[in-house]
Amino acid sequence: MASADHGRNEAAILLANAAFYRAFSQGDHAAMSELWARRAPVTCFHPLAPVLIGRRAVLASWLEILRESPPFELRCDHPVVHVFDGVAVVTCYEGNGDHPAHLAATNVFVLEAGHWRMVHHQAGPLSEPIPRPVPPSAFN
Secondary structure, three states, X not given: OOHHHHHHHHHHHHHHHHHHHHHHHHOXXXXXXXXXXXXXXXXXXXXXXXXXXXXXXXXXHHHHHHHHOOOOOEEEEEEEEEEEXXXXXXXXXXXXXXXXXXXXXXXXXXXEOOEEEEEEEEEEEEEEEEOOOOOHHHHO
């Protein structure tokens, strides 16, 4: 893959990844549904829960989570993107508010109809929290 294409793909993947955390933080099930693949098989492991297989089961779980939880900021710290032939893996740490990250997460996307769509999300607890990164503006 050419360097410019790789950079464009990585930027688009990070935007899709950010949309996932925004949908969660805003309690927006419609936006969450839009992110998940329609044709490719999907799976999800919520922290400390068994695997969910299939779009219907995964989206039903998000409906329950987003309906019952008051919205709070769930952020993605230190995202790293790996792209291979129409598949992208984003690894990161999840935290909320100003608290240290307490979960490690893997988000997998596929290129479907010209859009990066999520096919897998998995989050699990860290053995030790990771402090929130200091924003660049804090150095000025």
